[in-house]
Amino acid sequence: MLLEMKDAVLSYGKIEALHGISLEVAEGEIVALIGANGAGKTSTMRGLSGVRGLASGSVVFDGEDVTKLRADQRLRKGLVLCPEGRGIFPGMTVTENLNMGAYTRKDKEAIEQDYERVFGLFPRLLERKKQVAGTMSGGEQQMLAIGRALMSRPKLLMLDEPSMGLAPMLIQQIFDIISEIAQQGTTILVVEQNAKQALSRADRAYVLETGHIVKSGTGVELLDDPTVREAYLGVA
Amino acid sequence: MDFDALFSGLDRHTLDGITRGSIYALVALGYTMVYGVMKLINFAHSEVFMVGTWAVLGVYTALGVSAGAGLAVVIGATLLALLAAMLASAGTALAVERIAYRPLRKKGAPPLIFLITGIGCSIVLVEIFGQVFKVFFGAPFGRVTVNIPSVLQTKELFTIPGLDLTITNTRVIIIVGAIVMMLALDTFVNKSRLGRGVRAVAQDPDTASLMGVNRERVIMLVFILGGAMAGVAALLYTIQYDITKFDIGFIIGLKAFTAAVLGGIGNLRGALVGGLLLGIAEVYASTIWSSEWANVTAFVVLVVILMFRPTGLLGESLGKARA
Numbered sequence: 001m002l003l004e005m006k007d008a009v010l011s012y013g014k015i016e017a018l019h020g021i022s023l024e025v026a027e028g029e030i031v032a033l034i035g036a037n038g039a040g041k042t043s044t045m046r047g048l049s050g051v052r053g054l055a056s057g058s059v060v061f062d063g064e065d066v067t068k069l070r071a072d073q074r075l076r077k078g079l080v081l082c083p084e085g086r087g088i089f090p091g092m093t094v095t096e097n098l099n100m101g102a103y104t105r106k107d108k109e110a111i112e113q114d115y116e117r118v119f120g121l122f123p124r125l126l127e128r129k130k131q132v133a134g135t136m137s138g139g140e141q142q143m144l145a146i147g148r149a150l151m152s153r154p155k156l157l158m159l160d161e162p163s164m165g166l167a168p169m170l171i172q173q174i175f176d177i178i179s180e181i182a183q184q185g186t187t188i189l190v191v192e193q194n195a196k197q198a199l200s201r202a203d204r205a206y207v208l209e210t211g212h213i214v215k216s217g218t219g220v221e222l223l224d225d226p227t228v229r230e231a232y233l234g235v236a
Numbered sequence: 237m238d239f240d241a242l243f244s245g246l247d248r249h250t251l252d253g254i255t256r257g258s259i260y261a262l263v264a265l266g267y268t269m270v271y272g273v274m275k276l277i278n279f280a281h282s283e284v285f286m287v288g289t290w291a292v293l294g295v296y297t298a299l300g301v302s303a304g305a306g307l308a309v310v311i312g313a314t315l316l317a318l319l320a321a322m323l324a325s326a327g328t329a330l331a332v333e334r335i336a337y338r339p340l341r342k343k344g345a346p347p348l349i350f351l352i353t354g355i356g357c358s359i360v361l362v363e364i365f366g367q368v369f370k371v372f373f374g375a376p377f378g379r380v381t382v383n384i385p386s387v388l389q390t391k392e393l394f395t396i397p398g399l400d401l402t403i404t405n406t407r408v409i410i411i412v413g414a415i416v417m418m419l420a421l422d423t424f425v426n427k428s429r430l431g432r433g434v435r436a437v438a439q440d441p442d443t444a445s446l447m448g449v450n451r452e453r454v455i456m457l458v459f460i461l462g463g464a465m466a467g468v469a470a471l472l473y474t475i476q477y478d479i480t481k482f483d484i485g486f487i488i489g490l491k492a493f494t495a496a497v498l499g500g501i502g503n504l505r506g507a508l509v510g511g512l513l514l515g516i517a518e519v520y521a522s523t524i525w526s527s528e529w530a531n532v533t534a535f536v537v538l539v540v541i542l543m544f545r546p547t548g549l550l551g552e553s554l555g556k557a558r559a
Contacts, residue, residue, distance in 0.1 A: 049446060051442050070450075071446055072445045072446075072447075075445075075448040076448055083443055089439045089440060091435065091439055099429075100447045101447060103432070103433065104447075104448035152448065
C-alpha cells in the first residue's frame, strides 16, 4: 500500500471530528472519499497531510510511519495535498504560486519539465502567467491549485473538493484533467461532495458519515448501491 | 505658534524629519515582519534596538577609538560597529523568540499570553542594562545617559544652492543607509526563495506548510531579519545622537510601532511610509510649537489617519504587498 491510515482519531478541542478511520490507497489507484457536509472529509485530509496531528491512530506512507511528521516534512516524501477552497496565495502571481509548489525542490531541469507538463494540462495558466492569482476566476484558481500541487512531484496527490463552487462544465473539465494526471502515473485520493463524478472516475471509494467510514467498494459498486444512490446521487 | 519658523526653513526641517523617520522605519520593519507571519506584536523589539546601541558603544570602547581618528580608522570602526550591532540585535531578537514565544507556541497558548511574555522580556532586558550589568561591571551601565564617542564626525559635504540646505556626511549615511537596507530587505522578501516562503506563511500558514515551507524556520528568519534591521537603526541612531541609555528603546520602539501601524502593519513599504511621515510630522510640530509637542502630534496624526484608514496608509499584509 502506498498510503495506509489506521484508526485515525482527530479532534478540535473537545470535539472529535474523526472517530477512528481506516483507509488505504494502492499505487496507481484513483480512490474517492465521498460524504455530506460535516462528515469529516476535510478533517481526514488534514490528518493525512499533517496540517493537523492525530489524537490517536497512524498514517503510513510509502512504507514509512509519518504520523509524527509535520505537513512540510510529509510533502518532501511526496504526500501532497491540494487543499479545500484552493488555498492559492492571492497576492502572488500565477508563476510565483507554481514556484511555491516547487519550494522544496532543487532539480532545476525536472522543474522546467514540470512547468511544461502543468502548462500542457492547463493552457489557461500559461496565458495568465503574470496575473495576480487573487484576481482570477474560481475555475482558474482551481487549475492553479492543482498545477501547483503537481509542481511538488507528488507520489500521491490528494485533492480536497476540486469541484467546489465551479460550474458544471468546469467540473467536467477538472475531472477530465484529474483522470489524465492519473493516467500519467500519479496516484490520486480525491474527496468530493459531487459523488457522481467522483465515483464514476474512481477505482475504489469510501463513504464517510459523521466521522465514520460506513461503506467502501469499487466506484461502480457504490454507484449502483441503493443507499448511496439515495443519499448522495439524488435518485430514489 | 510659529509657522514662519517652519516655512522659512521648510527644506531643512523636512530633511531633519526624514533623518528621524528613517530610523523609525528601520525599527518598524521588525514589528511589521513579525506581525506579518505570526500576527503578534513583539513588544520586546524596542529592547532589540537598545541592545544594538550598546554593541556600538562596546566596539568603540574595545577599539579605543574616539572623535578625531583618521579616515581609515573611522570607516573600519564604523563598519565593525555596524556588524556588531546587527549581530547583537539579531541575536537578542532570536533569543526572545526562543525563550518567550516558541515554548508557548508549541503548547498552543492563546495570543494574549504572547503579549505578556513579550513585555516581560522587554522589562528584563531593560533591567539587565540598567541594574544587573551595573552591579557586575559598574560604569557605563546603570540608569544614566551614556555618551558614545562620535567617531564619525559631522562634516559639511555641500550646500544646495538656492535652498540654503547644507548636506552633511552623517545625513547622507543615515538616509542612504536606511534606504539601501530597506531596498535590500524588500528585494529579498519579494524575489528570493526564502522570501517567497515568508510571504506564503504570511498569506496562509497552513497552505504554506502544504508547499513544504517550514513555519518555524520562517519565524526564526523574520526575527533575525527584523533584529538585524534594528541593529542598523541602532548604529544610525548613535551616529546622529551620540548617546545611549538603558531605557532608550522605549520611546523609539513606541514610535516605530506607531510608524508600522500608520503605514499598515504587516506591510514592509508601509513601514517606510509610516516612519518618514511620523518623523516629518514630529519635526514640523517641534518647529511650530516646541519639542514637547512632537509626541502629541505624532499620536494625533496616528489617530486621525486610523479614523479614515483603519488598516493604515498602505494597509496590506506582508504577503500581499507587491510592486
